[in-house]
Amino acid sequence: MIPAPFDYVRVGSLDEAISALVEHGEDAKLLAGGHSLLPLMKLRLATPSVLIDIGPVRELSYVVDAGDHVAIGALTRHHDLHHDPVAVSQVPLLSMVAGKIGDPQVRHRGTIGGSLTHADPASDLPAAVLALGGTLVARGPAGERQIPADAFFSGFLESALAPDEVLTEIRVPKAVGGHAYQKFVRRAQDWAIVGSVVARVGDRVGVALVNMGPTPLRALAVEQALAEGASAAEAAERAAEGLEPPSDNNATAEFRRHLARVLTRRALAEAGV
Amino acid sequence: MSILGNRVLRREDPKFLTTGGTYVDDLPLEGAVHIVYVRSPMAHARIHSIDSTEALRSPGVVAVFTAAEVDLPPMPPGAPFANPAMVRPWLADGVVRFVGDLVAAVVAETREQAMDAAELVLVDYEPFPVVIDPEAAAGSDILVHEAAGTNVVLRMPEDLVSVGMVPPEAATEPPEMFAGCEVVVRQRIVNQRVAPCPLEVRAAASRWDDGHLTQWTTTQAPHGVKASLAQIFGLADDQVRAVAPDVGGGFGAKIGAYPEELFVAWIARKIGRPARWVETRSESMLSLGHGRAQVQLAELGGTRDGRLLAYKLSVIQDAGAYPAFGAFLPLMTRTMLTGVYDIERVYFADTSVATNTNPTVAYRGAGRPEATAAIERMVDIFAAEIGMDPAEVRRKNLVGRDRFPFTTPTGTTYDVGDYEAALDRVLEAAGYSELRAEQQRRREAGEAKQLGIGLSTYVEITNGIPGSEFGSVEVLADGRARVRTGTSPHGQGHVTSWSQLVADQLGIAIEDVEVIHGDTDLVPRGVGTFGSKSLQSGGVAVFQAAEQVVDKARKLAAELLEANPNDIELDKQSGRFQVAGTPSASKTWAELARASGDGGLSAEVDFAASGATFPFGAHLVVAEVDTETGGVTLKRIVAVDDAGRLVNPLIAEGQIHGGLAQGVAQALMEEMCYDEQGNPITANLADYEFVSAAELPSFETYSMETPTPINPLGAKGIGESGTIGSTPAVQNAVCDALRHLGVRHVDMPTSPLRVWKAIEQAKGKS
Numbered sequence A: 001m002i003p004a005p006f007d008y009v010r011v012g013s014l015d016e017a018i019s020a021l022v023e024h025g026e027d028a029k030l031l032a033g034g035h036s037l038l039p040l041m042k043l044r045l046a047t048p049s050v051l052i053d054i055g056p057v058r059e060l061s062y063v064v065d066a067g068d069h070v071a072i073g074a075l076t077r078h079h080d081l082h083h084d085p086v087a088v089s090q091v092p093l094l095s096m097v098a099g100k101i102g103d104p105q106v107r108h109r110g111t112i113g114g115s116l117t118h119a120d121p122a123s124d125l126p127a128a129v130l131a132l133g134g135t136l137v138a139r140g141p142a143g144e145r146q147i148p149a150d151a152f153f154s155g156f157l158e159s160a161l162a163p164d165e166v167l168t169e170i171r172v173p174k175a176v177g178g179h180a181y182q183k184f185v186r187r188a189q190d191w192a193i194v195g196s197v198v199a200r201v202g203d204r205v206g207v208a209l210v211n212m213g214p215t216p217l218r219a220l221a222v223e224q225a226l227a228e229g230a231s232a233a234e235a236a237e238r239a240a241e242g243l244e245p246p247s248d249n250n251a252t253a254e255f256r257r258h259l260a261r262v263l264t265r266r267a268l269a270e271a272g273v
Numbered sequence B: 001m002s003i004l005g006n007r008v009l010r011r012e013d014p015k016f017l018t019t020g021g022t023y024v025d026d027l028p029l030e031g032a033v034h035i036v037y038v039r040s041p042m043a044h045a046r047i048h049s050i051d052s053t054e055a056l057r058s059p060g061v062v063a064v065f066t067a068a069e070v071d072l073p074p075m076p077p078g079a080p081f082a083n084p085a086m087v088r089p090w091l092a093d094g095v096v097r098f099v100g101d102l103v104a105a106v107v108a109e110t111r112e113q114a115m116d117a118a119e120l121v122l123v124d125y126e127p128f129p130v131v132i133d134p135e136a137a138a139g140s141d142i143l144v145h146e147a148a149g150t151n152v153v154l155r156m157p158e159d160l161v162s163v164g165m166v167p168p169e170a171a172t173e174p175p176e177m178f179a180g181c182e183v184v185v186r187q188r189i190v191n192q193r194v195a196p197c198p199l200e201v202r203a204a205a206s207r208w209d210d211g212h213l214t215q216w217t218t219t220q221a222p223h224g225v226k227a228s229l230a231q232i233f234g235l236a237d238d239q240v241r242a243v244a245p246d247v248g249g250g251f252g253a254k255i256g257a258y259p260e261e262l263f264v265a266w267i268a269r270k271i272g273r274p275a276r277w278v279e280t281r282s283e284s285m286l287s288l289g290h291g292r293a294q295v296q297l298a299e300l301g302g303t304r305d306g307r308l309l310a311y312k313l314s315v316i317q318d319a320g321a322y323p324a325f326g327a328f329l330p331l332m333t334r335t336m337l338t339g340v341y342d343i344e345r346v347y348f349a350d351t352s353v354a355t356n357t358n359p360t361v362a363y364r365g366a367g368r369p370e371a372t373a374a375i376e377r378m379v380d381i382f383a384a385e386i387g388m389d390p391a392e393v394r395r396k397n398l399v400g401r402d403r404f405p406f407t408t409p410t411g412t413t414y415d416v417g418d419y420e421a422a423l424d425r426v427l428e429a430a431g432y433s434e435l436r437a438e439q440q441r442r443r444e445a446g447e448a449k450q451l452g453i454g455l456s457t458y459v460e461i462t463n464g465i466p467g468s469e470f471g472s473v474e475v476l477a478d479g480r481a482r483v484r485t486g487t488s489p490h491g492q493g494h495v496t497s498w499s500q501l502v503a504d505q506l507g508i509a510i511e512d513v514e515v516i517h518g519d520t521d522l523v524p525r526g527v528g529t530f531g532s533k534s535l536q537s538g539g540v541a542v543f544q545a546a547e548q549v550v551d552k553a554r555k556l557a558a559e560l561l562e563a564n565p566n567d568i569e570l571d572k573q574s575g576r577f578q579v580a581g582t583p584s585a586s587k588t589w590a591e592l593a594r595a596s597g598d599g600g601l602s603a604e605v606d607f608a609a610s611g612a613t614f615p616f617g618a619h620l621v622v623a624e625v626d627t628e629t630g631g632v633t634l635k636r637i638v639a640v641d642d643a644g645r646l647v648n649p650l651i652a653e654g655q656i657h658g659g660l661a662q663g664v665a666q667a668l669m670e671e672m673c674y675d676e677q678g679n680p681i682t683a684n685l686a687d688y689e690f691v692s693a694a695e696l697p698s699f700e701t702y703s704m705e706t707p708t709p710i711n712p713l714g715a716k717g718i719g720e721s722g723t724i725g726s727t728p729a730v731q732n733a734v735c736d737a738l739r740h741l742g743v744r745h746v747d748m749p750t751s752p753l754r755v756w757k758a759i760e761q762a763k764g765k766s
């Protein structure tokens, strides 16, 4: 439980972070809350040679009402997102999901930017941002670009960020209508065995699934069925369509498919769809 | 008024809750080197070569040791009757036998340096086929120990018969075992392997001073560690000292000393510097002894009106790669085979086998929970088969309160019990008929969330290993008392309870009683703390020593006050000895201690109880099972426990609470799993479903106090009852919730996946 040796750099601003990334190259990793990266390093499954600690970059911790959407700084911690009045009133789904992550210690350290960048299919916030149809903002030496959430999760634990880019902001449409997150766990602090997120955004219903494939993903078949006027129960039956969920000690792929259908049916009902 | 039976707050807690304890790894040890072991990543392999060149060049590295340098004979198996060829080398001698097996020891100036260097030790492994499944082990051509010629470690009852531990009649199944049984139910039951997970992982530190060894170690039995070290290194009694500072839990897995710990002393001697080792949590999951790991085939027969007549249990015990005490624990399963029931004909057989997995050891209950789980599950299955309420079947077969001492068909003599009262009490406290009515309502409504009601009526054996335990009491010149105890508390609150026992006898305030434990230089003899033995052995020893000290003081006071000893009374309010009728003529403890000279007011007792004691109780669990997801939520746990007279009900409750949580953990959550290649797949606390408070309902506990005649305190053990009783109650509740769907049995842990599969299977059948 001791990581391999590494160098540690602390930066105070976004620009410093980007310069440090450019300077140290591909072997460097940003350190935000550390709650995904450090466990991997302690198990020596990740061995970055340099850690660039962006913890002090407080300019990246905020939740603001930006008119048609809510903008969330990448370094906003789960606990703060859970309790933030703008989040609670304008995107209650996101605030609620943040409150279901891990345990209080994890929520006080982990950040939304870290959670999205880590791109773990078993994590909660990526699915919520997908269901909401969010947009991610990244900054690198070449400037800023926007990446739709749909295009962000590119593979298992892989995001669309370039090695020298920092995720700076997450934008989600305001969504005050029905919403739900059915997170199925054995222990309160666990990652979801399967989860189903439902968000009503305007007249669209977004549905995303947790731990149902190599990346966080949308339940496109369910969304399409709903758009075509299927009942919620009928739509939910299609939750696992085309998906290749993993098999592990907690669930076989077949059980995960079953859970996805049950949880999606429940989530749709809870969201009033 | 006696303070025994009072809820005295734990004296230990302020320290633990504020500054924290001092564990082995916290101890400063000047000049110490740090050890990190290189462990096998393979379950079974030949080692062709080990190349330490790179590691030796790594910064701070002092030495790298492999089997080639070890001059100690391998360790014999740690279980009676075990095949003697199943020895354990200190470091792998050409073959590794489980993932986590010790291959090399890297010694460096810092722990970090040792860990970095350990990664550089290059080991060339040639993988062998593995034997992981205990049911396949006995008949397998793949041998864990080639030299043994078999994977069978030991067999019961044959081995027991061979030394006369059980009569020859027990060697074979009685003819017509199930004669007269209108119904016989059979079930294969897996009592799964679990990881004990003490909060403090293993650690040891060694220092040699002119041929004298001091070993600091996190253990439940420091005197046992001392004896092991003396034997291994050929040391005299005064040449070795073992110290257990604060110990953060053991649950049975820290009774013996592990090779990793003992070898620290070898390294310290070899390189001539103090040495220390602490494992990581991941290492602890791999190689701290595991618990349980039995596969059972159970058959229970009886009549349609609910009378149980015959019970047979065949066990396969997974001993792991190097047989340790776990291999022998089926003896305890046999001891408690029939539980609280009066069953005439029984048969028990065990084959303990070696597999390419981590060795198994004692774990909270150690062989008894396996007995209780089997019989309690079988009674429920039997009840379902004949269509009778499980509470009713239990009631019909309980050993009656007028039949004690009661000797079971396996030859165990229960001291005292009132099983029916415990059953009545739990049914009443839980509101059994209302619960059944609610269950019926949900069944009829076909709700997704069904209710299960699980019962377990249990009896268990505590202080089951014959022998004595040491306790002494001394009153010091300042009027305070000093206790030395051979027990070795690691969470059980002995400091508080022993202080209470002494304060009760001496009339000295609890705060003025000092309790010394866990240091073989300060406590001359001791056995340690395990098997729920401490209060009824070590506690009694302290209690009796206190009585003797009072007698001595009374005589001395009589002399000093020139009175007849019979006229001297101890006023426990003031802590003064006074002449009856003339309270002005009195002597304080301090005065008497000074008058008696150094150590004059002291007594030592080695108390050996005439037998074991048998705590009992009844637990009822209400579980809500989501039949769509397989998820289980516990709604209530009602526990009635009888541990005889309680010295401190608060501490007893603490033991029950922890026990209930651990019982739930096994029934619902935890399983140490290996894949087919023998790779552990639950090797950290993210993958291993260690229970947390959020999964537990608020406990409803009730105590009964049926004193045992076995010791003067009337006390039985309480350390393991909660686990023994609750595990089957939880499992029974889950199975009960699914019974109307055609599900007969779900193995532990009753995970969502297992529950869902059981429902799907039942659907397929109907």
Ligand SMILES: Cc1cc2nc3c(=O)[nH]c(=O)nc-3n(C[C@H](O)[C@H](O)[C@H](O)COP(=O)(O)OP(=O)(O)OC[C@H]3O[C@@H](n4cnc5c(N)ncnc54)[C@H](O)[C@@H]3O)c2cc1C
Binding pocket: A029, A030, A031, A032, A033, A034, A035, A036, A037, A038, A039, A074, A075, A100, A101, A102, A103, A106, A109, A110, A111, A112, A113, A114, A115, A116, A117, A118, A122, A123, A124, A125, A161, A165, A166, A167, A168, A189, A190, A191, A192
């Ligand atoms: C015990 C435990 C339980 C948990 N339970 C859950 C759970 O139930 N659900 C859940 O969703 N998660 C859970 N987590 C994970 C937790 O939410 C993490 O906090 C989160 O996944 C990562 O955020 P972080 O800030 O800690 O990221 P870090 O660990 O610091 O970083 C993660 C990765 O993202 C990169 N990174 C971080 N920030 C940025 C950025 N702004 N731009 C570019 N790259 C960046 C890092 O370089 C690293 O590769 C749990 C963690 C633990 C330890």
